[in-house]
Amino acid sequence: MDGRDGSASGVGDISAPGRVAGPDEGVSAQELALAARNHGLPLEALRYDVTPPGLHYVLVHYDIPDTTPDGWRLTVGGRVRRPLVLDPAALRALPSATHRVTLECAGNGRARLTPRPVSQPWLAEAVGTADWTGVPLAALLAETGITEDAVEVVFTGADHGVERGVEQDYRRSLPLATAADPARDVLVAYAMNGAPLPPQHGSPLRLVVPGWYGMAHVKWLTDITVTDTPYTGFQQSVAYRLRQAADDPGEPVTLIAPRALMVPPGFPDFMSRTRVVRPGPVTLVGRAWSGHGPVTRVEVSEDGGAVWTGAELLPDPAHPWAWTAWRATWTATPGLRHLTVRATDAAGHVQPLVAPWNRGGFANNLVQRVEVLCTAEPTAADPYAGDPHAAEPPPG
Amino acid sequence: MDGRDGSASGVGDISAPGRVAGPDEGVSAQELALAARNHGLPLEALRYDVTPPGLHYVLVHYDIPDTTPDGWRLTVGGRVRRPLVLDPAALRALPSATHRVTLECAGNGRARLTPRPVSQPWLAEAVGTADWTGVPLAALLAETGITEDAVEVVFTGADHGVERGVEQDYRRSLPLATAADPARDVLVAYAMNGAPLPPQHGSPLRLVVPGWYGMAHVKWLTDITVTDTPYTGFQQSVAYRLRQAADDPGEPVTLIAPRALMVPPGFPDFMSRTRVVRPGPVTLVGRAWSGHGPVTRVEVSEDGGAVWTGAELLPDPAHPWAWTAWRATWTATPGLRHLTVRATDAAGHVQPLVAPWNRGGFANNLVQRVEVLCTAEPTAADPYAGDPHAAEPPPG
Numbered sequence: 001m002d003g004r005d006g007s008a009s010g011v012g013d014i015s016a017p018g019r020v021a022g023p024d025e026g027v028s029a030q031e032l033a034l035a036a037r038n039h040g041l042p043l044e045a046l047r048y049d050v051t052p053p054g055l056h057y058v059l060v061h062y063d064i065p066d067t068t069p070d071g072w073r074l075t076v077g078g079r080v081r082r083p084l085v086l087d088p089a090a091l092r093a094l095p096s097a098t099h100r101v102t103l104e105c106a107g108n109g110r111a112r113l114t115p116r117p118v119s120q121p122w123l124a125e126a127v128g129t130a131d132w133t134g135v136p137l138a139a140l141l142a143e144t145g146i147t148e149d150a151v152e153v154v155f156t157g158a159d160h161g162v163e164r165g166v167e168q169d170y171r172r173s174l175p176l177a178t179a180a181d182p183a184r185d186v187l188v189a190y191a192m193n194g195a196p197l198p199p200q201h202g203s204p205l206r207l208v209v210p211g212w213y214g215m216a217h218v219k220w221l222t223d224i225t226v227t228d229t230p231y232t233g234f235q236q237s238v239a240y241r242l243r244q245a246a247d248d249p250g251e252p253v254t255l256i257a258p259r260a261l262m263v264p265p266g267f268p269d270f271m272s273r274t275r276v277v278r279p280g281p282v283t284l285v286g287r288a289w290s291g292h293g294p295v296t297r298v299e300v301s302e303d304g305g306a307v308w309t310g311a312e313l314l315p316d317p318a319h320p321w322a323w324t325a326w327r328a329t330w331t332a333t334p335g336l337r338h339l340t341v342r343a344t345d346a347a348g349h350v351q352p353l354v355a356p357w358n359r360g361g362f363a364n365n366l367v368q369r370v371e372v373l374c375t376a377e378p379t380a381a382d383p384y385a386g387d388p389h390a391a392e393p394p395p396g
Numbered sequence: 397m398d399g400r401d402g403s404a405s406g407v408g409d410i411s412a413p414g415r416v417a418g419p420d421e422g423v424s425a426q427e428l429a430l431a432a433r434n435h436g437l438p439l440e441a442l443r444y445d446v447t448p449p450g451l452h453y454v455l456v457h458y459d460i461p462d463t464t465p466d467g468w469r470l471t472v473g474g475r476v477r478r479p480l481v482l483d484p485a486a487l488r489a490l491p492s493a494t495h496r497v498t499l500e501c502a503g504n505g506r507a508r509l510t511p512r513p514v515s516q517p518w519l520a521e522a523v524g525t526a527d528w529t530g531v532p533l534a535a536l537l538a539e540t541g542i543t544e545d546a547v548e549v550v551f552t553g554a555d556h557g558v559e560r561g562v563e564q565d566y567r568r569s570l571p572l573a574t575a576a577d578p579a580r581d582v583l584v585a586y587a588m589n590g591a592p593l594p595p596q597h598g599s600p601l602r603l604v605v606p607g608w609y610g611m612a613h614v615k616w617l618t619d620i621t622v623t624d625t626p627y628t629g630f631q632q633s634v635a636y637r638l639r640q641a642a643d644d645p646g647e648p649v650t651l652i653a654p655r656a657l658m659v660p661p662g663f664p665d666f667m668s669r670t671r672v673v674r675p676g677p678v679t680l681v682g683r684a685w686s687g688h689g690p691v692t693r694v695e696v697s698e699d700g701g702a703v704w705t706g707a708e709l710l711p712d713p714a715h716p717w718a719w720t721a722w723r724a725t726w727t728a729t730p731g732l733r734h735l736t737v738r739a740t741d742a743a744g745h746v747q748p749l750v751a752p753w754n755r756g757g758f759a760n761n762l763v764q765r766v767e768v769l770c771t772a773e774p775t776a777a778d779p780y781a782g783d784p785h786a787a788e789p790p791p792g
Contacts (some may be wrong), residue, residue, distance in 0.1 A: 014670040014732075015771050026422015032431060032507060033669050038521050039435030045595070052595055055452030062664050064451075111428060119667065123432050163666040168778050190461040198450050200438070221477035233781035249551040268458050270559040271515065273429050274410040336410075375412050382564050 012165040018246070020359065021116040031111075031121045040125025046287050048261045049129070049191060049316075049325075050100065056128030056202045057214075059105050059120060061170050062161025065220050069196075069204040074188070076226035078154070081145030088190055088204045091135050099131040099185050099210060100319040102289045106213035106240060106253045109355070109364030117361035119160055124261060124368050129287075129322050130201075132208045134189030138182040141226070146180065149228040153179040155207050160222035166234045172207065173231035185210050185321065188221065210321035211255050211291035213363070215240050242358045250358070256291030257365040258351055260298050260326065260343035266372050275372040282330045284311070286341060287323035293346035298326040304338040304369065305353050311341070334373040339370040408561040412644070412660040414716040416755065427507075427517045436521025442659045442683050442689040445525070445712075445721075446496065452524030453610075454596045455501050456515060457566050458557025461616050462757060465592075465600040470584070474550070474621035477541030484586055484600045487531050494529040495581050495606060498685045502609035502636060502649045505751070505760030509582040513757035520657060520764050525683075525718050526597075528604045530585030534578040537622070542576065545624040551603050554616035562630045568614055569627035570605065581606050581717065584617065606717035607651050607687035609759070611636050638754045646754070652687030653761040654747055656694050656722065656739035662768050678726045680707070682737060683719035689742035694722040700734040700765065701749050707737070728770040735766040 021028075027035075038059045043053040069088040077083035105126035110117055112124070141153070152173045159170040178184050187208040190197060197203040202219030209216040215235065236252070243250030263285050266277035289297040294315065299308040313329035330339070342351040355366040416478040417424075423431075434455045441451040465484040473479040501522035506513055508520070520659030537549070548569045555566040574580050583604040587595060598615030605612040611631065632648070659681050662673035684691040690711065695704040707724035726735070738747040751762040 010771055010773055011665075011672060011769070014668055014672070015665040015766075016667065017519065026424065028422065029507075030667055030669070032423050032428075032517055033519060035428060035431040035665075036436045036517075036521050037438045040432045040452075042433045042456065042460055042596070044462070047462060048595075054452075054454070054594055054596060056450075058435075058450070060438065061666050063660075064438055066440070066443060111425075121428055121432075123429060125432050161663045161666055162672060166778055166780070167672075169662075171778070171781075199441070199444075200450060201532070231781060233778045237780050246539055264459075267557045267563075269407075270412040270457050270557060271426055271428070272410055273431075276407060276558060276563075284492070333444050371410075375406055377406055382562055382567070382629045384562070384633050385567075385627060 001268065004081050011167060012164050015162045015165045017164055018223050018359070019118050021118050023115065027111070027121055028118065028325060029119060034120045036046045037142055038120055040122065041128050043125060043261060044263050046261055047285070050131055050364065051128040053193065053198065056130055056201070057126040059126065059214060060159065061163065062159045062199060065158040065160070065363060067158060067199070067203055067220055072204050074142060074221060075143055075225065076204055076224045079147040079150040079228050080226050082143070084303070085146055091188060091190055091205065094135045096133055097136050097185070097187065098131055099187065099208070100129060100131050100322040101208055101210045102127065102257070102321065102323040103127045103214055103217060104256050104289070106215050106362045107368055110361030112366060113355050113361050113364055115360060119361060123164065127261070130192050131194065132187055132189040133191035133194070134187035134208065136182060137186040137188055137207070140179050140188060141180045146176070146226055150176050152176055152227050152231050154227055154231045155218040155221060156223040157218045158222050163234065164238065168234055169234050170218065171237065172216055173227070174216060176226070180208070184230055213253055213256055219254065222232055239360065240362065241360065242362055243276045244358060246359065253362045256289065257363045258288065258290035258295060258343040258345040258349050260286060260288035260341045261353065261364045261368050262286035262339065262341050262370060264388065265372060275375050277332045279332050279334055279374055279376050282332050284328045284330050284339070288326055288343040289323040290343065290345035290349065292349055294320070295324045295343050297344040297347050299342055300328045300330065301340040302330060302337050304365065305340050308342070317358065332372070334374050334376055337372045337374060339372055341368050342367045407558050407563060409559045411558045413560055414756070415514050417514050421447070423507070423517055424514065427514060430516045434516055435576065436518065438660050439521060439657060442657055443681070446527055447524040449589065449594065452526055452597070453522040455522065455610060456555065456596060457559065458555045459554070460552040460595050463554060463595070463599055463616055466583065468600050470601055470617060470620065472536060472540055472620045475546040475624050476622050477543065478539070480540055486582060487586055487601070490528055490531045491535065493532050493581070493583065494527055495583065495604070496525060496527050496718040497604055497606045498523065498525045498717065498719040499610055499613060500652050500655070500685070502611050502758045504758030505762055505790045508762060509751055509757050509760055510787050513755060515757060523657070526588050527590065528583055528585040529587035529590070529602065530583035532578060533582040533584055534576050536584060537576045542622055544570050546622045547625065548623050548627050549718055550570055550621045550623055550627045551614040551745040552619040553614045554618050558780070560634065564630055566614065566631065567629050568612055568631050569623070570612060572622070574605070599742060609649055609652055610633040611649065635756065636758065637756065638758055639755060639756070642755065646733060649758045652685065653743040653759045654684070654686035654688065654691060654739040654745050655761045656682060656684035657764050658682035658735065658737050658746065658766060661768060670768060673728045673768055673770050674769055675728050675730055675772050678728050680724045680726050680735070684722055685719040686687055686739065686741035688744065688745055690716070691720045691739050692742050693740040695738055696724045696726065697736040698726060698733050701736050701763065728768070730770050730772055733768045733770060735768055738761050738763045
């Protein structure tokens with residue numbers, strides 16, 4: 001092997017193990033490259049019930065595959081009596097369902113942890129809500145005749161790459177009890193907000209697993225295999241585990257922990273993103289969600305969490321898998337404020353005031369904090385220019 | 397003024413002057429917050445002639461305004477004989493034009509500078525190409541009857557915020573010679589790729605200025621004012637200047653400098669983004685563009701820029717404002733390679749091998765470098781799992 005311009009010669013040399021940043025280590029060039037590729041929901045876009053195209057968060061492990069619906073085949077096999085091969089047109093001909101689903105990346109909040117696990121450096125914005133249309137997975141599996149010994153269903157996507165030295169297609173499993181339960185509303189989706197899936201959201205086919213973090217929603221879906229043993233592949237047993245140490249087997253990441261986010265009020269400073277509001281009543285609005293059940297309480301605080309006030313919930317029973325809107329009135333008085341919001345769900349989970357740390361940086365649902373300057377200062381005109389509207393009316 | 401939980405009391409306290417990062421300063425939390433909000437083009441999306449929705453780069457100075465076409469008014473006034481007030485429906489009723497335009501942020505490449513100007517930390521991906529439809533600005537201005545003393549046209553957007561202590565609506569000007577020249581194809585656009593503008597791209601109206609960096613393409617356009625003096629507002633005379641020192645007045649940022657980018661070949665490692673290819677011929681493809689004129693040459697190098705080989709250009713005369721596709725064949729041999737690509741335009745500008753530094757980090761068109769490991773290693777199966785496809789066929 002020719003190493004003339006570098007010593008690397010195997011995949012292991014360019015694919016390092018997972019690590020945690022040092023105490024004074026800023027965000028690295030590698031983390032920045034991931035942040036520039038993938039993107040979150042700009043928080044003002046929480047104003048939309050359904051996230052407009054391009055504002056929904058995107059996380060791609062490797063590359064967006066170069067796919068077209070022509071020639072695409074989805075195979076369904078393993079521990080089934082009647083294996084299937086379906087193209088997107090055949091799926092569209094089957095009975096369909098549409099569900100409004102709030103989807104969140106399991107790594108949301110990772111970059112706010114100390115020490116910081118080195119990976120996609122999400123702050124709080126890796127979320128979005130869409131109307132997904134597709135074939136109910138439970139119906140598809142029923143059609144195949146699952147055998148009695150089946151325990152899991154494994155989903156393979158076309159996204160191909162290397163991760164911590166392991167070359168792989170992206171692949172994840174679900175327990176059969178989730179995959180085959182009609183009430184869980186799992187979809188093999190071919191449309192997002194009424195249009196074909198965009199490339200970055202899994203075109204032409206993806207899995208949608210309401211209530212679960214994003215890693216379960218396998219994109220660019222090529223294969224569904226029913227198995228009689230639990231799946232132990234990389235994305236199941238190495239990645240996406242809640243562990244305190246590298247040798248801890250850890251618990252799997254599954255359902256979305258509760259989170260509330262607010263639309264940052266007023267207007268921002270470009271660089272610091274600190275908000276500016278005028279004194280007086282300010283309507284705070286936002287969204288809250290949990291994979292464990294309905295959100296039952298949202299509270300806001302203007303002092304960083306010492307005193308909490310209940311917000312009004314605006315639930316939408318037609319969309320049980322989507323976030324819930326909330327609203328509160330805050331009376332702003334001059335000074336620098338630290339607005340905080342937290343959600344509680346029907347299972348009794350409350351968002352923490354201290355970040356729950358784990359080595360992968362998963363499920364950090366630490367409360368959002370928004371720095372707001374309330375100032376009575378009048379709006380200054382741009383000192384570098386007269387107002388161009390002040391131009392004299394022209395002659396004639 | 398009540399400073400009970402912080403000393404900040406005025407906008408200047410939360411809005412710092414521009415600065416350059418220290419020698420060992422990693423990317424800061426503020427830069428990361430901008431990187432998480434705004435997003436680039438994942439480089440594999442260079443494969444599309446027209447960038448699909450959601451993959452085109454987005455840079456928003458303040459917040460995406462909460463706009464709707466209902467009630468929106470565009471005023472056109474200043475040094476004109478017949479001021480206009482138009483709603484989006486009135487604009488749609490006027491003769492329209494559609495232009496395919498490659499748009500790039502002036503700050504693209506900023507995060508690769510040393511020292512690094514602290515702002516939106518783009519690497520190389522702040523680009524995209526779309527079909528924009530709207531009313532030619534030259535026709536609109538002709539309709540108003542510009543007076544003889546006019547020199548510039550000032551454009552105001554609804555994006556409101558603070559930047560380096562200055563509260564402002566985003567506002568920029570163009571020389572009249574650019575704004576009123578039909579051959580420059582400037583548009584007041586209301587559609588992107590045949591659909592109404594998405595919120596993050598300026599809904600319901602924006603300016604499109606082919607060949608100019610993104611700062612000129614004012615989004616959420618509310619006002620066009622013709623002036624008889626050069627505009628000296630913040631975004632014109634403070635931001636978007638090429639200066640070596642803070643007190644240097646600098647030259648304005650205008651036309652896009654030439655750049656070529658390649659679709660990174662093979663497949664990536666998740667974290668390092670280093671590519672993996674097998675030995676043998678590899679087709680390299682990508683795009684190249686310049687605001688100064690057509691791209692006349694694209695060259696690739698496998699050794700970081702010591703030896704260059706010409707690529708094939710695939711120009712599309714129907715779309716003179718859009719990027720040009722290019723293609724080259726590279727014979728990969730085992731080892732770690734550093735692919736590089738550079739463009740030359742008709743005005744004789746060649747992409748540099750050393751980054752052109754300025755205090756704002758604008759127009760850094762340093763050549764792209766892509767690290768590629770060529771290895772003959774067979775693809776290893778995921779060692780953590782048997783192939784789920786290997787499940788035995790079920791009984792019966």
